[in-house]
Amino acid sequence: MDMLVSLAPIILMFVIFYFLLIRPQQKRQKQVKQMQSDLKKGDAVVTIGGFHGVVHALDEDTVIIQSGDGQKLTYDRSAIREVKSQ
Incomplete structure (x- = not known):
């Protein structure tokens, strides 16, 4: 029983870390x-x-993005941070 009481703060800290840090990161x-x-x-x-640019073409792992002046650049899909609302 004494061992359980002494481990309670550590367990409580892990639960707080999970709900405040780990879980939101996984959702994001x-x-x-x-x-x-x-x-x-x-x-x-x-x-x-x-x-900043507009998606010109898509592949399974890559995206071709066209800039405002017409240049096309190829990026990995994982390099896309956000889709802007138009």
């Missing part, structure tokens, strides 16, 4: 993965490097 990763899989031609996107 799931949302980002869903957003990257839902990409479609014509979406306005921002990459993790801050490049």
Whole structure:
């Protein structure tokens, strides 16, 4: 019984860490993965490097993004940070 009482603060700390840090991070990763899989031609996107453009073409693992001046650059899908609302 004394051992259980002495382990209670450690268990409580782990539960708090899980609900405040680990679980929200997992939810965010799931949302980002869903957003990257839902990409479609014509979406306005921002990459993790801050490049703004429009999806020109899609492949299974890559995305071709067209910039405002017409240049086309190829990125991995995982490099897409967000889809901007138009």
